[in-house]
Amino acid sequence: MAVTLGYKNVYRDPHGYPEWQKMGMPIESVPAGQSQSSKEPKAPGPLYGWAMIWTLLGVFVGGMALNLTPCVYPLIPITVSFFGGQAGRAGQGRGKLVTHGLCYVFGLAITNSTLGVIAAITGSLMGAILQNPIVLIAVATILVFFAASLFDLWELRLPGGLTQAAAKSYSGYFGSLFMGLTLGVVAAPCLGPFILGLLTWVAGLGSPWIGFLVFFTLSLGLGLPLFCLAVFSGQLDKLPRSGGWMIWVRKLMGWVLIGMAVHFIRPILPESVEVFLLAGVALAAGLHLGWFDRNQANFKAFAWMKMVAGVTGLVLATFIITSWAMHGPGVTWKPYSNEVLQEAQRSHKPVIIDFYATWCTPCRELEETTFHDAAIVNQAEKDFIMIKVDVTKGGNPVHERLLQRYGVKGVPTIVFLDKKGREKRDLRLVDYLPPSQFIGRMAELKKSDG
Amino acid sequence: MYNRRTTFLALAAVLVTFGALWLTNRAVTPKEATWADVLAEARFGGYRIITSEELAKLYQKDAKNITLVDTRQEWEYRTGHIKGALNFPMEPTWWSRWRKAPALETFLGPDKDRLTAFY
Numbered sequence: 001m002a003v004t005l006g007y008k009n010v011y012r013d014p015h016g017y018p019e020w021q022k023m024g025m026p027i028e029s030v031p032a033g034q035s036q037s038s039k040e041p042k043a044p045g046p047l048y049g050w051a052m053i054w055t056l057l058g059v060f061v062g063g064m065a066l067n068l069t070p071c072v073y074p075l076i077p078i079t080v081s082f083f084g085g086q087a088g089r090a091g092q093g094r095g096k097l098v099t100h101g102l103c104y105v106f107g108l109a110i111t112n113s114t115l116g117v118i119a120a121i122t123g124s125l126m127g128a129i130l131q132n133p134i135v136l137i138a139v140a141t142i143l144v145f146f147a148a149s150l151f152d153l154w155e156l157r158l159p160g161g162l163t164q165a166a167a168k169s170y171s172g173y174f175g176s177l178f179m180g181l182t183l184g185v186v187a188a189p190c191l192g193p194f195i196l197g198l199l200t201w202v203a204g205l206g207s208p209w210i211g212f213l214v215f216f217t218l219s220l221g222l223g224l225p226l227f228c229l230a231v232f233s234g235q236l237d238k239l240p241r242s243g244g245w246m247i248w249v250r251k252l253m254g255w256v257l258i259g260m261a262v263h264f265i266r267p268i269l270p271e272s273v274e275v276f277l278l279a280g281v282a283l284a285a286g287l288h289l290g291w292f293d294r295n296q297a298n299f300k301a302f303a304w305m306k307m308v309a310g311v312t313g314l315v316l317a318t319f320i321i322t323s324w325a326m327h328g329p330g331v332t333w334k335p336y337s338n339e340v341l342q343e344a345q346r347s348h349k350p351v352i353i354d355f356y357a358t359w360c361t362p363c364r365e366l367e368e369t370t371f372h373d374a375a376i377v378n379q380a381e382k383d384f385i386m387i388k389v390d391v392t393k394g395g396n397p398v399h400e401r402l403l404q405r406y407g408v409k410g411v412p413t414i415v416f417l418d419k420k421g422r423e424k425r426d427l428r429l430v431d432y433l434p435p436s437q438f439i440g441r442m443a444e445l446k447k448s449d450g
Numbered sequence: 451m452y453n454r455r456t457t458f459l460a461l462a463a464v465l466v467t468f469g470a471l472w473l474t475n476r477a478v479t480p481k482e483a484t485w486a487d488v489l490a491e492a493r494f495g496g497y498r499i500i501t502s503e504e505l506a507k508l509y510q511k512d513a514k515n516i517t518l519v520d521t522r523q524e525w526e527y528r529t530g531h532i533k534g535a536l537n538f539p540m541e542p543t544w545w546s547r548w549r550k551a552p553a554l555e556t557f558l559g560p561d562k563d564r565l566t567a568f569y
Contacts, residue, residue, distance in 0.1 A: 005554065005555050009564060010496075011499070012568045013569040014483075017569060020505075310456065310460060314460050319467050
């Protein structure tokens with residue numbers, strides 16, 4: 001290629017480095033300390049002045065973006081019915097409606113901010129709770145429940161007690177505030193996984209005040225469109241009914257919710273079940289939206305929309321199944337035992353120990369991407385002993401001892417042992433790492449001959 | 451009428467997806483390049499082949515006037531390379547060659563007559 005660029009004296013040495021090394025010619029390597037892989041992320045410092053304002057502004061925009069997640073769908077009809085009723089009943093002026101809307105969003109914000117404060121106080125525990133199987137199942141159930149409502153299997157109405165409480169003596173602003181507080185409970189656990197990064201960050205800051213501020217701003221961003229909806233919901237009723245296509249859009253939203261429900265319970269399913277479930281949902285959604293749904297509309301683009309949705313569903317299902325079926329072989333893991341470690345030292349092979357749990361998302365990513373990468377599988381088979389320790393269930397004395405010995409605080413943790421069985425602390429991994437960087441660590445481990 | 455056309459389109463899309471995935475994911479065992487392959491490739495690319503012994507001689511005589519380029523991946527380079535060689539990771543694919551050409555030109559510098567050895 002250099003020749004096409006006009007270089008004349010171009011040579012290639014096909015044998016290159018290995019032969020050069022054998023001939024004893026001068027070589028060099030990058031010292032282990034300088035490699036980019038052992039960079040530590042900087043601990044977040046306290047926030048002041050402009051940095052604080054910019055951060056909050058970013059959080060606000062992020063909150064608005066959260067409206068794109070399906071968690072907000074259930075809130076839309078509730079908001080409309082609640083405020084539509086209010087405006088109709090009392091015939092209040094616009095000003096009062098705005099105040100009501102503000103109270104509503106304020107209530108929503110308070111519920112969400114509680115989440116932030118708890119995260120800041122309990123440290124990283126919050127993230128662990130949100131990844132707990134029971135919480136995941138609960139969230140998925142709520143999502144399927146709302147999806148059923150979007151499919152018209154039942155009608156979403158406010159619980160009688162709630163409407164009465166809002167309509168009665170505190171039909172005033174307190175009623176709206178109370179609505180916001182309760183609805184926040186619906187949205188918060190669903191939003192949790194989307195803002196897991198933010199939660200961890202807030203937990204790292206450790207200040208309840210900043211935790212509150214960040215999540216309050218986030219909720220304001222989240223609530224802004226709902227606020228507009230609340231203020232204008234009175235007029236919304238007067239709009240003409242928009243025909244069959246609206247029902248179709250509701251069904252589309254319903255399928256998105258079901259897809260999300262499956263996504264949430266992914267970590268607690270075995271891989272094959274997960275793949276078939278996801279593909280099944282995509283297939284069912286495609287067939288339903290593209291073929292079985294008989295809704296018509298008076299504009300032409302609708303037929304196209306239906307077709308695109310249907311075909312996308314089918315293609316997605318094919319994609320999921322096929323890419324799973326064509327997955328190459330992964331790394332062969334050995335269960336932990338002292339004999340395996342001794343065997344490794346006898347044969348002078350470095351050891352990589354992966355501590356994982358079935359519910360942990362980065363562990364899965366590691367397994368599905370990094371440990372299925374052809375180059376890594378190849379290297380692992382040749383020069384490494386790979387050990388996997390499942391710590392999903394506690395109580396195994398051998399595992400407990402291992403966790404203590406290596407000081408493992410959470411999953412995933414990947415421990416690298418050199419040929420003499422000593423741990424290389426600077427290589428240790430506690431998060432997902434893409435294959436290209438992981439192989440760098442493997443090479444570094446192999447090089448360090450202890 | 452509408453349904454038949456859509457169904458046909460959907461089946462076509464599914465087949466295309468399947469084919470594309472199969473093409474990109476099928477297991478290909480890389481062929482060991484023989485010396486004849488290397489020579490043919492060199493003729494096609496317009497560059498000359500140099501053996502390690504010859505390169506070593508040139509290197510011992512005048513290392514300063516050779517640009518040594520290590521085309522392996524960065525992690526390979528890090529674990530060990532010829533002293534003085536620079537790393538320019540390059541995958542043996544057309545896509546990579548086309549994409550990295552401008553970068554290579556700046557990497558090699560303006561002197562087009564300089565002795566350049568890739569490995």
